[in-house]
Amino acid sequence: MGDQYPPPAADHGGAATVDQVGIASGASTVVQAGRDAKVEVNYGITRPQPKALAGLPPAEAAFTGRSTDLAVLADVLRPGADDQPTVATIAGPPGIGKTTLALQAAHDAVDAGWFPGGVLYQDLRGFARQGRVEPEAALATQLRKLGVGGEHIPPDLDGRSALYRSLLAERADRVLVVLDNAEQAGQVAPLLPGDRRHRVLVTSRNTLDLSSARHHTLGVLTGEEAVELLSLLLTSAHPGDDRIARAGDAALRLAELCGFLPHAVAIAGGLLVGDRDQPVAELVDVLADRTERLTELATRERSFRAAVDLSYERLDPPDARVFRLLAANPGPTTTAATAAALADLDERSARRSLDLLRRAHLIEPAGPRGRFRFHDLIRLYAEDRLRREEPDEPRDAALRRLLAHFHRLMAAVWVHELPTRLVEGKQLALTGTFESRADALAWFDAERPNLVAVVNRAFRSGHHAGVCLAAIVLGYSLQRWGDWDEALTVHRLAVEAARQVVDPAAEGRALLGLGTAYRTTRDFERADAVLRQALDVLGRTGDRAAVLAASRELEGSRLSAHFFTPFTEPADDEPDVPENAPEPSPGTDVLAAVAAMETTSNTAMKLFVQGRFDEARAASEELLAGCRQIGSREGERVALNNIGDCHYHLRRLDQAITSYTASIEAAREVGNRHGEAQTSNSLGNAYQSHGRPDLAVAHYDRAAELFRALRDRYGEAMTLSNLGAALVAQDERERARDCLLRAVELLDGQQRPQDAARARALLDALGS
Structure with missing residues (x-):
């Protein structure tokens, strides 16, 4: 019979070919050691061929989600997928559920009838401290499962691999090989069948160098899947355990604390199973302490720390x-x-x-x-x-090096914010760090969360001198980007750090930065107080240029206060330069030009506030020419916006639209999202007054989107109010009502009664 061994060799003194060691086929030729040869082995086996191709471990009972991952693997495993690779690798970090997924995919494929020849499963123990399975040993195990007796297994790797592939090639039906927990491609390669009918699933914590494989990296569970897994774990152990169902948000928080990793979620589920009286919220409180979370995520049988240890120790x-x-x-x-x-x-x-x-x-x-x-x-x-x-010192040194690294690159970003004439011809150390302003802005955008976190950590660690310098630069960059909350926090750190190291010059500049940030956020009362402090501190430092800069900023802040709150009178008093402020040190003509442009900007604003729009336009055009002369693109943005405002109030709408459009282009170029938002709102006003509500709506939508992203609730509210009016003009009454209701809600929350009244009037006009 084909499923039994032939008579004992002792009775015949013969030898057997491959089919005579238990494989139902004719004589087979195999390639071994670079030559074709009949593999002849002595036999003496009378027992039936062992059934060792059904040794797949059971799938997890508590399995949920992973439908997309299973579909990827199914594409490789299903019959007729001749255009697919024959090997699929599943990679991912410790605890991600690689083995669980592989077993589920294997069982699904077997249940679907895709592998009538059976499954060869092997745990390669690639990351075990002891008992790693080398290819020779793995092949011996696989050959035994295929019915080869130990005495017939070749002694060398090449011989075993050749016999293994030949036996699989002889099989009439497809076979699935599952190789679990491999460390390196070298553990896997000798175990890959040569026949493309068969398929292989491999799991590893490493990305294996198997060029012919479909590589699939496994991600964490979704929140819903992780909560469902928790529920399955509890109800599988105790069918009436409904703690997860009753836990509400605490169940999702528990899954989140486990990082949505299946292994950690299973440990948390095991803790709850082991203590049936423990509320989910109590376990959440236990795991909320991040310093103890790894210690707590352990049962007698499982530990997340132990799982990662195996990778770290390699x-x-x-x-x-x-x-x-x-x-x-x-x-x-x-x-x-x-x-x-x-x-x-x-x-x-x-x-x-x-x-x-x-x-x-x-x-x-x-x-x-x-x-x-x-x-x-x-x-x-x-x-x-x-x-x-x-030790403490190497850890501290690493943080100091990182702070210095970021400070250097933040300064390099600011090189691209300087007027080009200030940089031209100068061999500045940081000029070539970024090839362009776009590269510098892209770097800053990507690193922003890291910069803020490092400055905060360094401040708490006592590195005040380094923090002060870095925080001043970072604060201004955050303002330009529109991240106002972080800018205020960082500027305050700069002030406190300067005071800690008793550096009045740095303290004065940090106060100037903080005052500017308060002005930007329209907190004009605080801006006034802080800028006065800056004037006082800088007046004692010997830096008259800094004193004059603070004085101009204070004047501009007071003008802005009237502009944004027109029901108040502008301050009559001019900021005073302290009498004891020394004369400036020699500077460049470009720096003097920058100071002159700031003065011109304040003059234009003052004229605008007084309603002298044509004179304000002329001053703003003077500002524009000056900014172009020194190469200040940000200055051009401001001037173009101001010119647009003047044209708008003079009812020269075509000129206003042209200026606003140019200002928006400059804002995008320099990465000033808040400037883009403000001018987009103004451009919407111009189009609305021009009788083009359709174009007005498009620009209001853009402005509202930007204000929302920047968390500028006042800017968002005023834009939504304008958007509501434009939508009414287009007879989009429902959307108009939604915008106006949101505008009223935002303005009421900021105690802006006059602005809220305008939005309410528009709502009343809509009726019910």
């Missing part, structure tokens, strides 16, 4: 050090430049370490190419390793 010492020091960056992402600063390495070496950590899935890509992040729980693990393995 790292070479230099890469393990980089992994630890990445946790010294309190920001959410890192780059090779950041890692180099933290670890005091050259950028090429840092990039190599990051690539290795990425392939080990201890970090993951984040946004633009070359930027990486930790998973939340792996960050906690890295922070724990950092505390335990790096």
